[in-house]
Amino acid sequence: MIVESEGHFFQTTRGKIVESLGRTGGATAREIAAELGLTPNAVRQQLSALATESLVQTRPTRRGPTKPTLLYHLTQKAERLFPQRTDQLLHLVLNQIADDDGGERINDLFRSIGKRSAEKFRHRLEGKDYAGKVHELAAILREQGVIADVEQRADGKLVLREHNCPFAGSVRNHPEVCTLIHTVMDELLPGEQNHTTSFAKGNDVCTFELTADVAETAAEAVKMGRS
Structure with missing residues (x-):
């Protein structure tokens, strides 16, 4: 989910390594280097610094006959x-709002936050096709510390996954919190969004199947062609 943050750690090389390890659960320096497009030695230097800060630890493993x-x-x-x-x-706070005004008030609150967040980042998606917008949204999420990735399926659908959630401990009791990311997608990604798995339902990942709005995509293509 998008949250406003002043931290830029996850935009740094060390942050990207931490994000990678958070997504995979563990990897060798060569595997991390291959994913991030770095040399193994460069990754080892960063890992050494992270180990000094007690952010990573190691254990020996055998991959094949080596x-x-x-x-x-x-x-x-x-x-x-x-x-x-x-x-x-x-x-x-959420319990109090629910007791006083009901769940719809929580929906309204996170809908408002979602619209504000969408406006903050809208300029970064301008001029991109639908797939580009989805990838840019994933990049924005990663900058906020959310482990997010995008997959394009053979049927043309794009799948965006969030492997962690800033509100994971709250959404099970208050699934209305998910209104935030739903609103952001409604504002920035015109089309159909199918929230197939969710932390709110007890899953260990949030999965969104995204399909572009055909009319909106055509209009955007015409607009881009004129520019």
Whole structure:
């Protein structure tokens, strides 16, 4: 989910390594290097710095007949770098709003936040085709500390996944919180969004199947052709 943040850690090389390890659960320096387009030595230097800060730790592993290699994975300290905004205060606030005004008031609140967030980032999606917009939205999410990736299926559908959630501890009791990301997508990605798996339903990943609005896509193509 999009949240406003002043931190830029996840835009740095170290941040991207931490994000990669958060997504895979553990990887070798060569595997991380291949994913990020870096040299293994450059990755090892960054991993060494992260280890000094107690953000990664290693254990030996054997991949095939070769000699053992080091597998890097995140420490609990590193896990806390990802957005964790589900503290007791948030629970109390949402519970109080629900008691006073009902769940629809929570919907209204997160719809408003979603619209504000969409306006903040709208300029970054301008001039891109639908797939480009989806990838840019995933990039924005990653900048906020959300582990997000995009897959394009053979049927043309785009699938956006969030592997962690800033509100994971709250959405099970208050699924209305998901209104935030739904609103952002409604505002920035005209078309159909199918929320197939969700932290709110107890899944360990949020999955969105996205299909572009044909009329909107055609109009955008004409607009881009004239520019």
